[in-house]
Amino acid sequence: MTFRKIFLLGAFVAATTVLTNGCAYRSDLAQGNFVEQEAVDQLRQGMSAAQVQYILGTPMLTDPFDNTRWYYVHFLRQGWEDPQVKTLVVQFQGRTLYDMAGDFKKPDAFYSGDMDVQKVNFAGQNYMVPNQNP
Numbered sequence: 001m002t003f004r005k006i007f008l009l010g011a012f013v014a015a016t017t018v019l020t021n022g023c024a025y026r027s028d029l030a031q032g033n034f035v036e037q038e039a040v041d042q043l044r045q046g047m048s049a050a051q052v053q054y055i056l057g058t059p060m061l062t063d064p065f066d067n068t069r070w071y072y073v074h075f076l077r078q079g080w081e082d083p084q085v086k087t088l089v090v091q092f093q094g095r096t097l098y099d100m101a102g103d104f105k106k107p108d109a110f111y112s113g114d115m116d117v118q119k120v121n122f123a124g125q126n127y128m129v130p131n132q133n134p
């Protein structure tokens with residue numbers, strides 16, 4: 001009788017462990033452009049599109065109606081955890097880098113490039129616009 005109790009207790013513990021931890025394996029899934037902050041720190045306003053592509057790689061998406069924006073998107077899901085999505089949007093004026101936005105910190109030296117811009121505060125957001133003064 002004690003053997004039967006031990007066996008049932010062991011089966012109960014095993015079943016509880018399997019049900020609470022899951023028994024299915026889910027492989028990691030990484031898609032898109034893997035961009036690191038070190039690469040973003042190399043960006044400067046006024047860089048050519050070729051220089052930006054050399055640093056960051058080919059963009060994941062370019063807007064077919066407005067090719068002045070490049071989108072770098074990285075999707076990472078590890079096992080059963082919630083996915084992490086990081087985006088970086090670089091904006092060009094002509095073929096030179098004008099601005100960037102997204103989940104990465106803008107480098108302190110980003111505006112040390114050769115474009116003449118001014119900061120404009122609109123509805124609590126700072127925007128960089130071309131200087132209108134000739």
